[in-house]
Amino acid sequence: MNWIQPIDPLNNIALSALVACLPIAFIFWGLIIRKMKGYLASLLTMLLAIVFAVVVYGMPIKLTLLSALHGALYGIFPICWVIFGAVFLYNVTVRSGQFEIIKNFMASITPDRRLQALLIAFSFGAFLEGAAGMGAPVAITSSMLVGLGFNPLYAAAVCLIANTAPVAFGSVGIPIITASHVSDIPEMAISQMIGRTLPILSIIVPFYLVVIMAGVKKTADVWPALLVSGVTFAFFQWLTSNYLGPMLPDVIAGLASF
Template sequence: MTWTPIINPMPSMILSILIALLPILTIFWALIIKKMKGHHASILATLVAFLIAFAVYQMPAKLAVLATLYGFIYGLFPICWIIINALFLFNLTVKSGSFIVIRHFIASITADRRLQVLLIAFSFGAFLEGTAGYGAPVAITAAMLAGLGFKPLYAAGICLIANTAPVAFGSVGIPISVLSQVSGLSETALSQMVGRTLPILSFVLPFYLITLLAGIKNTKAVFPAIFVSGISFALLQWFSSNYLGPTLPDIIAGVGSMLALILFLKYWQPKHIWHFEGEQTATVSAKKHYSKQQLLKAFSPFLLLTLFIILWGLSPIKSLLDQLGSIEISMPGLHQVLANDQGVPLSKIIRFNYLSTPGTAILIASLLSLPIIKFSFKAALSTYVATLLQLKYAILTISFIMGFAYLLNDSGITLTLAMAMANTGKLFPFFAPILGWLGVFITGSDTSSNALFGKLQYETASKIGVNPVVAVAANASGGVVGKMISPQSIAVAAAGGGLIGQESQLLRFTIKHSLILLFMISLLVFMQAYVWEWLVPTT
């Protein structure tokens, strides 16, 4: 016996849409208006979603509880497992004194806060997104900026906004691969289409970030450096996505733009070093010479992180690790009991791929770095416990948000909102990115959003006579700007930036920028559908 969700549970579709919006509006109300802590807001939103799923969508209470629990488990593993180990690695560099060397090295490249944002939040963050993903980039870069002396709110908020450009190609291109599988469209065509939309955002984003950080006047003062950062990233992202596929754009663009900016800064520096108001210039611009051996030692945790994440991303190694260490358990009472809106039973498998998950790669890199940075295992264990305590509320927030997301999806609430956008007719190309944005806001993942809405985008575009590649790719492109306001991402950034319990501040900081950039992408997609059709690759 299976249970099939109802897409239109109320007498009219408008009423169904209003009811379906309530759980999402609850999060905004709790964080923005009531200024609740993240874990309190996520628990409240889950309770509201449960009541609506049970009372309005007629989902059996047992299934609603199990669907929430299934998402809660996924939040703990692999998501929290990755984030815990990413922050543990960073904390090791701080506790061992290595981060002092890193801080001085970055200051030797530039002591200017504007340019440090481009190097760390934008370029290095993109590289981490391309290798690890799952929140690790924001956790590490926010912690790095905070460690450099950035105000915690700016450190976390800037890193959330900077993490938009690389998301669609994150984790070695998994979001595009999933989108291809779900929609049936060519992976190459989707990579090319996303690669003809996001480079525009990638070029604009450095200007946007620095204007947000320092104002227009101070942005003009470093225009050449911003241009080098943005244009190198955009061109490399465009080239790799169009000619090499979806696996390498973030890695190539992230490393390439970082090297381009470092090389440029050897020959050009701003006339005035910009720092935060009230910040002492001496502490910002202090430089100290370190030998290559000292630098290699200090950066060894991040170098090992890069090596192991790349190795873990290779298919043969990933397959071998899955064979050696992976457990699959059918979710009792849920597997093959829930169905999709077509009545097809859904597989609900709990996968503990404890060896092949990126979180394990990060942990191994951290442990192997201990003898290099001369840090004892006992001290590392103490640091790991401290990291767990640091993240305790973030873990609770992420786990409940994933339970919330799975409940919304399995009950049919998300499908109601998706069908509302699908019924916008010829305007649908404008709303296609908004659907992806909504999916990432709910699930915290572009991959999950693509799995959720990829087929719907394809079918809707086909019905209204728009090339499906445009709409399906728009799901990934629109999703990237939903990442900065997803409660899951907010919780990770708050943990990395030292703002746990202040998630409401972060959401208020990012939401306006998410909507501005979403509007820009929606316009681009609309133009691609009806005016710039020559931009669309052939399938």
């Protein structure tokens, strides 16, 4: 069964765009305003999207249900499977005491909080983004910064900012692989194009991160470390994304930067 999605089902592009945005607005409303459980907000959003697909876009019910099933299965394999493995490994390191060793090792490298944030939030966080992705890198790295004395909310904000550079290749390249599936553009072509533009941001992010933390003057004190970290990460991100593929840029670039 073939079905082509109409771009403007309501014959008014602004109104059609508004209707298309409603499920996204609903999940934010449910999570932020109503404080719903994640699974409940997601389930209701999916049901709302199904209704819109059938009623507004005229999508056949069979294809709508098959599409929902496909999305659910794709969410479980490989996305949730990668997260499950990463969280399992993290819990093993915590229970075995190895996480404290890793944290203490990070602290022993330098007492400078600017460099601690650079090493943990940017370099180590990029490695975790490549290996796990989703919320795991921010959760793990921010907990490490909290253990080093950072304010919890402040640590989370720092790690979220640091996560902007590696996120395109997160979860062993899931965003690139997904983009390839929905666009029929080869994975390698997407990887190469992103790998030629994102490294520019990767050089800027370490400087931006420390400027937010300490201001411009104190950033100037550690500019060699920021330059080495950013340029190293950017170079290996470009190299791996252009010649190896979308699965390893963050892992290799994060380790090289660290």
